[in-house]
Amino acid sequence: MASSYDKFQKRRLITSYFSAVLSVFLVLFLLGALGLFVINSKKLADNFKEEIAVTVFFKNEATDSTLTAFSNELKTAKFVKKAVYVSKEQAAKNHSEVVGEDFISFLGVNPLQNSFDVYLKADYVVRDSIDRIEDRLRKNEMIGDVVYDKQIVKLVNENIQKISLWMLIISGVFALISVLIINSSMRLSIYSKRFIIKTMQMVGATKAFIRKPFIWTSVKLGMIGGVLAVIALIALLLWIDNANPGLGVLDEPIATGIILLAVFGLGVLITFVSTFFATQRFLNLRTDDLY
The missing domain is CATH 3.30.70.3040 (Alpha-Beta Plaits)
Incomplete structure (x- = not known):
């Protein structure tokens, strides 16, 4: 019986980790793809202009x-x-x-x-x-x-300005949504372990000692999700460059590298901050409030 229960707990833990990594990966990939589109948007617009x-x-x-x-x-x-x-x-x-x-x-x-x-x-x-x-x-x-074609020139310049403005707005909104989604995923992961947190606290463990393994585990999940997102973004760039070499999406290595590093760093930062405050919340709860 104990063996079956241990296997169940192990499968449950793996599923929880997989869900956390998947949510971090998907959010960071979409955010990174949007960032890459933003830095290449001028190049795309210039490419279109130069066809007139x-x-x-x-x-x-x-x-x-x-x-x-x-x-x-x-x-x-x-x-x-x-x-x-x-x-x-x-x-x-x-x-x-x-x-x-x-x-x-x-x-x-x-x-x-x-x-x-x-x-x-x-x-x-x-x-x-x-x-x-x-x-x-x-x-x-x-x-x-x-x-x-005077009309095309006018429309192109007007639409590029509108698109640039909306891209900035969408980027900001999407960044906020990304933070909220990853934060929710980490909070749910910590919520499932709230009784373990309270038990450790009751036997005299300090808050820093309790937080450390949870934060380190979440950061590792964030790093895995970030690495997967970076790999997927590089694959996306290579595919686009192979399909449309004229766009020159690989001609800005510094800006692209900054985006990829930011994606990885954001995964680590958000999981760290989210786990810190989530564990802090349950550490401050009374035992009766856990139910």
Whole structure:
């Protein structure tokens, strides 16, 4: 009978530890994933901005030397991320593929113009900067027109500001929820041992002596949960980088390392503080209040 009871208690203890580690792991993983998203949010926004093209159309009078000179000018311009030359023949071919018919054979002439698709650096994808760049480009007499989607530029910048604000709010709320969840898990774990705490106190053990093993056990559970969360976050980063290498999620090793260390440290800190106050609460209770 005693052997069966001991096995039951052992299984119960393992289940309790497993639940505590699982709750710490899940909360820290989600919090860490949110933190990684926050530090990479600017990069994601910049990546999207740099996909918006400013198309520069040249007049038919523009010679090859004019186009070459303009291409060289773009290579040295500080606001240019990249530039792609699209000849009128290539533009006609692209248009025919989209429309599904050869419009040149119908018109008898190619009405399209040679152009450059200019992709700006993210810091310059704002209305004022693009307007200044447009004014500069139009000084070239061979340029017929400069076109870009003004509405998209406006929406992108407005939405990025809104998203950044909401991400800060969500991060704060989620951090608070994380603390409360881990705290509740630790308190429940200590609650199941409240009679052991009171028994040790009744035989003369000091509060510090009673708290020490409970705190150390909880901290170890927090460390295990933190290590698992860090491993899972690293795996997540590697998967995202492998699936979308252009995002460069591994290009910020210092910031990423700080997030991972913070996740691990938070697991240890919260379990320590939660266990300390939970044991203190039961140490201060009268025996009758335990029931």
